[in-house]
Amino acid sequence: MRGITKSFYGTLANDGVDFDLRAGEIHALLGENGAGKSTLMNVLTGLYQPDAGEILIENHPRRLDNPAAAIEAGIGMVHQHFKLVQNFTVAENIHLGWEETPRRAGAAALEARTQALSERFGLPVTPGARVADIPVGEQQRVEILRVLARGARVLVLDEPTAVLTPSEVAALFTALRGFRADGNAVILISHKLGEVLEIADHVTVMRGGRSVAQCPAAGASRASLARLIIGDLPPSGRAVAAPLPDVEPVEPRADPDPLPARDVADPAASRRPSAPPGIAATAGAGPSVPHPAPTMVLREVSVRDARGVTLLDRVSIEIMPGELLGIAGVAGNGQRPLAEVMTGLLAPSEGELLLDGASMRGIGPRGFASRGVGHMPEDRLRTGLAATLPQGENALLREYHLPPSTRFGWLFDPAGARRLARGIINAAAVNRRDPSIPARNLSGGNQQRLVAERETRISHRLLVAAYPTRGLDVGAVAALHAAMHRLRARGVAVVLISEEIEELLDHADRIAVLCAGRISGILPVAEADPEKLGLLMSGQSLASGAPVSA
Numbered sequence: 001m002r003g004i005t006k007s008f009y010g011t012l013a014n015d016g017v018d019f020d021l022r023a024g025e026i027h028a029l030l031g032e033n034g035a036g037k038s039t040l041m042n043v044l045t046g047l048y049q050p051d052a053g054e055i056l057i058e059n060h061p062r063r064l065d066n067p068a069a070a071i072e073a074g075i076g077m078v079h080q081h082f083k084l085v086q087n088f089t090v091a092e093n094i095h096l097g098w099e100e101t102p103r104r105a106g107a108a109a110l111e112a113r114t115q116a117l118s119e120r121f122g123l124p125v126t127p128g129a130r131v132a133d134i135p136v137g138e139q140q141r142v143e144i145l146r147v148l149a150r151g152a153r154v155l156v157l158d159e160p161t162a163v164l165t166p167s168e169v170a171a172l173f174t175a176l177r178g179f180r181a182d183g184n185a186v187i188l189i190s191h192k193l194g195e196v197l198e199i200a201d202h203v204t205v206m207r208g209g210r211s212v213a214q215c216p217a218a219g220a221s222r223a224s225l226a227r228l229i230i231g232d233l234p235p236s237g238r239a240v241a242a243p244l245p246d247v248e249p250v251e252p253r254a255d256p257d258p259l260p261a262r263d264v265a266d267p268a269a270s271r272r273p274s275a276p277p278g279i280a281a282t283a284g285a286g287p288s289v290p291h292p293a294p295t296m297v298l299r300e301v302s303v304r305d306a307r308g309v310t311l312l313d314r315v316s317i318e319i320m321p322g323e324l325l326g327i328a329g330v331a332g333n334g335q336r337p338l339a340e341v342m343t344g345l346l347a348p349s350e351g352e353l354l355l356d357g358a359s360m361r362g363i364g365p366r367g368f369a370s371r372g373v374g375h376m377p378e379d380r381l382r383t384g385l386a387a388t389l390p391q392g393e394n395a396l397l398r399e400y401h402l403p404p405s406t407r408f409g410w411l412f413d414p415a416g417a418r419r420l421a422r423g424i425i426n427a428a429a430v431n432r433r434d435p436s437i438p439a440r441n442l443s444g445g446n447q448q449r450l451v452a453e454r455e456t457r458i459s460h461r462l463l464v465a466a467y468p469t470r471g472l473d474v475g476a477v478a479a480l481h482a483a484m485h486r487l488r489a490r491g492v493a494v495v496l497i498s499e500e501i502e503e504l505l506d507h508a509d510r511i512a513v514l515c516a517g518r519i520s521g522i523l524p525v526a527e528a529d530p531e532k533l534g535l536l537m538s539g540q541s542l543a544s545g546a547p548v549s550a
């Protein structure tokens with residue numbers, strides 16, 4: 001790619017980018033949120049037309065007017081959000097819209113062809129299974145097979161490991177190495193520097209819409225890559241907006257209803273970050289030390305979906321003030337319903353949920369929010385944001401009915417609302433500060449930053465954060481972890497749902513493990529290690545190694 005320039009309504013997303021890819025390499029494309037990585041790849045795969053610059057394939061200029069033209073030229077991309085038809089089988093998805101699909105072929109023939117492709121590329125799939133019924137890791141293999149089946153020689157992957165378990169990551173990397181050994185090339189967009197060092201041959205770093213460094217991966221370290229990504233100086237380039245000079249800093253929303261003194265005998269003790277009371281209690285605090293009341297209690301909470309399938313099965317947890325509770329487990333084992341129950345989006349089918357000792361029955365998400373419960377959902381674009389609304393309105397979603405968006409408790413104050421929205425956007429460090437930009441036009445990482453700031457602001461009792469660092473660059477990950485610890489130090493309870501054991505061991509006070517909708521164990525972090533957590537995640541109990549009884 002030579003001198004690729006692409007702007008959106010005055011934002012220069014790519015500014016004269018040069019990018020070289022060689023046959024037989026895995027090339028990592030790195031850069032902070034909003035640096036222009038996805039835009040560059042969307043140009044390469046024919047989704048966007050560059051304003052200037054050209055693409056050369058084997059030294060010949062090539063116009064890629066649409067994704068079909070890119071596929072024709074041997075370039076295919078697997079996006080972060082999969083684009084499969086959930087109700088179709090794996091074989092049907094592979095053959096959909098493919099000109100080599102034989103006419104009038106029955107299901108058996110398509111499945112046999114799929115099986116052959118699966119073996120050829122070393123990507124195991126179940127040809128006859130419905131996509132909705134297979135795990136995310138397999139859905140990703142289907143997406144990759146779709147691209148490879150069409151003869152791709154360049155495979156572009158956008159944060160492919162964000163949704164994979166460690167063993168799925170290992171299997172993916174084996175397949176990518178095989179693809180490389182056949183003389184093909186892979187471009188990998190990633191924020192996970194450890195993985196980049198493990199798999200990549202070459203690295204290109206983007207900053208502010210420009211390509212600022214290329215180097216071999218051998219000899220690089222996490223620290224050296226992080227420095228190239230964030231830079232010693234503030235990010236340069238016109239794609240990154242300076243903070244708005246006229247914006248006053250906004251304070252987190254104050255707790256309108258602080259805990260009465262009798263609930264917390266010694267507020268200082270209960271809110272001491274280094275000694276979360278949940279652990280102090282199990283460590284044998286004497287009977288004379290009054291225990292603080294838990295912030296949230298789930299008692300035998302079950303959730304069933306409309307078809308009667310059990311999503312959560314008699315979950316009991318107490319979350320203490322100032323405690324960071326990690327939730328480990330393979331995604332899809334009840335994380336989403338658990339987060340939704342804790343934030344009022346789902347009502348328990350059975351059991352009881354208490355916040356600060358009071359039943360939350362019949363109280364919806366807005367009631368949870370106004371009592372100080374924030375939620376960073378796993379699906380930021382569909383659940384966390386109104387994608388087509390301006391980012392300023394998205395920033396206000398939790399506070400549009402409160403001052404300074406309103407006066408006298410009922411009168412909407414447009415100037416106050418604008419001030420607050422701009423303050424939130426600033427504090428979120430979103431790279432584009434114009435409040436009128438639709439949320440969907442922010443880069444993935446910047447969408448996540450906006451949700452994080454909006455939700456931590458209102459979390460004066462509890463923050464439920466599901467996979468909150470997905471898509472964030474190294475600097476933003478550190479900022480988010482710091483924000484969680486600040487909440488914890490103020491006595492706010494934090495629930496961190498993550499698939500990354502390291503993240504949980506580094507930040508949590510206790511770790512609960514979800515497996516098949518049940519809590520298979522809860523460990524103080526001092527007693528947890530990857531092996532024990534792995535056993536619990538697969539439904540074994542720690543004592544006997546036997547499966548947890550149903």
Ligand SMILES: Nc1ncnc2c1ncn2[C@@H]1O[C@H](COP(=O)(O)OP(=O)(O)OP(=O)(O)O)[C@@H](O)[C@H]1O
Nearest residue numbers: 008013033034035036037038039441442443444445
């Ligand atoms: N369709 C669009 N309309 C308007 N602006 C866009 C559009 N797509 C991207 N942008 C802007 O272009 C810039 C670069 O975004 P891009 O998605 O390429 O970043 P990225 O490096 O992939 O970031 P991330 O790591 O957060 O995914 C951002 O400022 C973004 O807001």
